[in-house]
């Protein structure tokens with residue numbers, strides 16, 4: 251093999267989309283791309299329901315047709331690539347090839363049942379199938395460090411038995427995944443009645459079934475998709491409990507699939523006509539602090555759910571007359587407000603810069619400062635400078651891609667909205683036609 255070798259950290263849908271597109275490119279154009287995927291736990295771990303982030307039973311908010319190859323535009327490649335991608339790796343191809351009940355194809359069954367978005371666990375099955383089919387190399391182990399060498403990146407990882415190994419050399423590295431919970435809200439004391447937006451999902455029934463001495467509400471801190479999904483799961487649990495969502499915006503904002511918004515996710519020409527501020531406004535409006543209408547409709551139907559504007563500041567465990575008490579503090583209009591919770595969940599966000607500590611010191615230093623405000627500004631400046639290939643850094647020994655931070659380049663590369671276009675952007679960087687600017 252003489253083509254480029256790309257490492258991807260995290261075996262989720264982004265890795266699956268890139269591995270699938272590399273396979274199709276290799277078949278049609280023969281650039282001999284190699285892909286190695288490093289995964290700390292299991293393929294599609296964050297979707298299966300076994301490692302947090304979801305119970306696996308919730309459905310995708312985006313339609314199944316926004317699959318690994320969507321939008322299937324000729325885009326930067328030969329139109330045959332999009333056609334082959336659809337034939338080999340689309341959601342429909344998966345249902346035809348893989349899911350079969352009796353004589354009925356999974357595709358027939360899915361259409362007859364109304365083309366619902368898959369559950370997260372079903373989507374995990376699709377991701378697993380695509381990665382296996384792509385013949386990308388899968389390495390199970392936690393990536394702990396990237397080492398620059400004169401001829402490429404060496405990746406250090408800790409295997410399941412705790413043994414450290416290094417692997418390489420790679421021409422470029424792609425980091426994926428939402429990262430660990432940020433824990434922006436201060437915690438004083440520990441209690442089984444406090445959890446976060448990842449761990450809640452490891453045992454939602456067990457968490458919600460904990461006996462509590464008080465009839466205080468379940469308090470969820472955060473106003474985005476994670477907070478709303480946790481609230482929806484809590485609404486379904488028995489016995490019913492009051493739910494208070496506290497978020498630092500006026501309301502839970504809602505979005506749905508709508509043409510005028512959706513077209514901007516897949517039409518670069520419209521995006522390029524927008525002013526930088528308008529772009530930022532669009533991305534914030536549709537990605538951050540926003541809840542898909544399927545979930546917000548479910549919450550609206552329950553009289554048990556209330557929303558309160560405020561920025562969560564502290565969750566404190568105290569011992570009162572009735573035993574353990576959970577005090578939640580939040581700020582609004584310069585005032586601190588305290589309220590008691592029977593259970594508390596910090597769903598205030600994930601650390602999309604989680605991989606910064608794995609980078610070599612020269613890069614890490616450009617992303618790190620003792621002062622939190624300064625560090626935020628440094629990181630924003632680096633992300634704003636991202637290239638069209640979704641490179642955060644483009645320097646020796648090879649690019650570092652971070653599609654989760656690509657809001658300055660386009661609105662659709664962070665999520666499942668345009669996985670096909672995201673993989674085009676990254677792989678285009680490794681084809682013989684690439685010209686360094």
Ligand SMILES: Cc1cc2nc3c(=O)[nH]c(=O)nc-3n(C[C@H](O)[C@H](O)[C@H](O)COP(=O)(O)OP(=O)(O)OC[C@H]3O[C@@H](n4cnc5c(N)ncnc54)[C@H](O)[C@@H]3O)c2cc1C
Pocket residue numbers: 259260261262263264265288289290291292293294295296297303304309310311312370391392393394426427428654664665666667
């Ligand atoms: C439960 C859930 C539901 C979502 N639903 C939607 C939706 O319906 N529509 C939509 O558009 N967006 C949705 N999103 C948001 C967004 O699309 C995803 O966060 C994003 O696309 C995740 O895909 P990914 O491939 O980047 O990473 P993931 O699928 O999150 O995979 C990252 C992987 O990296 C691994 N990993 C982490 N650290 C290391 C390390 N050091 N070494 C090796 N491996 C490591 C993890 O184990 C994980 O498997 C959802 C997100 C979540 C979490």
